[in-house]
Amino acid sequence: MVDPVGVALPTLRRLPLYLRLFEERRRAGEEWLSSEVLARRLGLRSIQVRKDLSSVGALGSPKRGFPVQATAETLSLLLRRDSYSSVFLVGAGHLALAFLEDESLSRHGFEVAAVFHPAPAMRGARLGGREVLPLAKLPDLSRRMGVRLAVFAIETEWAAEALEGLGGSEIGGIVDLTGGELAAPRDLAVVRASFGACLSTLVGELSKRPGRAV
Amino acid sequence: MVDPVGVALPTLRRLPLYLRLFEERRRAGEEWLSSEVLARRLGLRSIQVRKDLSSVGALGSPKRGFPVQATAETLSLLLRRDSYSSVFLVGAGHLALAFLEDESLSRHGFEVAAVFHPAPAMRGARLGGREVLPLAKLPDLSRRMGVRLAVFAIETEWAAEALEGLGGSEIGGIVDLTGGELAAPRDLAVVRASFGACLSTLVGELSKRPGRAV
DNA sequence: TCATGTGAATACTTTCACAGCA
DNA sequence: TGCTGTGAAAGTATTCACATGA
Incomplete structure (x- = not known):
């Protein structure tokens, strides 16, 4: 797992926004979520979403986007660090x-x-x-x-x-x-x-x- | 007067902190306030304070610091823009x-x-x-x-x-x-x-x- | 073709180094 | 000497350009 230390601060602040949308998608039963859709929902650029997700080790798949289940898991683990909680x-x-x-x-x-x-x-x-x-x-x-x-x-x-x-x-x-x-x-x-x-x-x-x- | 547009965003967010301290000094009857003192009070570096103040046209005087009255005035005018208020x-x-x-x-x-x-x-x-x-x-x-x-x-x-x-x-x-x-x-x-x-x-x-x- | 992934380029902030003035 | 002012340098963050894979 990627260490939260080392992830850029602005990125760290955006991750919970992504997590929220991934979980929304998971509840909706969707399997994939693309950086473009994320960006549109959040008022960001898709390239930024991809850079952020890639910096925490989340891996997407061309043409489909990012796997909802796995990415939500990755983000959730990263944000729920145990010290400082x-x-x-x-x-x-x-x-x-x-x-x-x-x-x-x-x-x-x-x-x-x-x-x-x-x-x-x-x-x-x-x-x-x-x-x-x-x-x-x-x-x-x-x-x-x-x-x-x-x-x-x-x-x-x-x-x-x-x-x-x-x-x-x-x-x-x-x-x-x-x-x-x-x-x-x-x-x-x-x-x-x-x-x-x-x-x-x-x-x-x-x-x-x-x-x-x- | 310096246009708020054009002042860096992080600077713009720090200006009210300076203004507060300048006004505190003004009430105390002091005439000068140095970037070092400002920095110590706010947990910043003095160089950053100077850069910020200089970017809005506030002018200090060597050895003494920044003039309390004039600088408070400058900051106050800048922050109290009229549209968007x-x-x-x-x-x-x-x-x-x-x-x-x-x-x-x-x-x-x-x-x-x-x-x-x-x-x-x-x-x-x-x-x-x-x-x-x-x-x-x-x-x-x-x-x-x-x-x-x-x-x-x-x-x-x-x-x-x-x-x-x-x-x-x-x-x-x-x-x-x-x-x-x-x-x-x-x-x-x-x-x-x-x-x-x-x-x-x-x-x-x-x-x-x-x-x-x- | 569509969307990711990455190294390069750009833009923005902060910090450094040093000149200048009281 | 003490503190400001400024141009250069370093450090971050964002964006671009393009290679890659389904």
Whole structure:
């Protein structure tokens, strides 16, 4: 099996999209799925789909496309790596709840192991059926469960405190959904994501399009 | 003023991070801010900060750094372009509410003009103090308000219907937060974003780091 | 002929090296 | 000396061109 490490990052982000369509096809009882069809469904170029699939060792057959069953299997195995699959969620608001309910997590091979919040007022609260744990429990749980990833979906006024609460844990990287408030410590990998950035990306895409003027 | 079109996309996504720190400094009464300090706060390299700022025409001064007042002004003007600043939000769940409340929108120069949902059951509902409008009103409002961007933060079972509801509107691109369910029509730019993809990116970052093994 | 697979070419980003200025 | 500014270089990602196989 191909090691996920070594697969280009943009490719890695597209694989779950392919997987979803392969599984849709599998349920429909189809045997083959071509890069052209995939590309059309996803708004990509077929050459890119082929490069991506070829980079993870998925093998297609000329004239027919890629075998649905085998390719779905390959992608599924690749995305469901076992380390890094559990994440801690820090936060208990709308954003945290939306994260908890999101289907894309399992498709990318992740699951939420526990939910934390630093506010004393949150003691005993529940989020989506889970207990919200005090932040103080995070380091110990992280070590015992081997969880190395955390997601910050927390009010900005609590962000700094939550960051400190990672001290002594195994957390090696965080996804920052707070909107860039967080100062990134040197020993922590930080991926920032925000709705605003998504929109900026979209505007960038549009301005590159030949059609309608900006 | 530098045209946002022509500024590299990754740069465009980092600018709001700089702007936030410049404004923080301005409130603190500081006059100068160096690329090194910016970089340290954000987990970037100083050279990248300088390249970014230079690409939008921000001018620094040797030994001191970048002038806080002037640079904040430049960034602010650049990000607050006037077309593409209003967006329609489609959806009314936790994710939609989180989107509505997100601070990163204004920092990137966007604002939510109206909220829509295709479900008849949602008639008259409110989301974050706004009325949730029936999807049928979207095309007309889009034309009258000149809104060309939409954000899909909607349950997957409604996504397809919502997409059809864009027919006859001015919408030229959408941000798809549904997790990749949407089939992308050829005439629409689609930016997909999902929590799962963010986590994949983080794992990719970590695996590139020299330190701790994966 | 249709669709894959691959090495080359192109485009885009980041990083380096060093010049210049206070 | 400290930090900016810029052109060159390196590193990535995407796209092209064409060989191959059913």
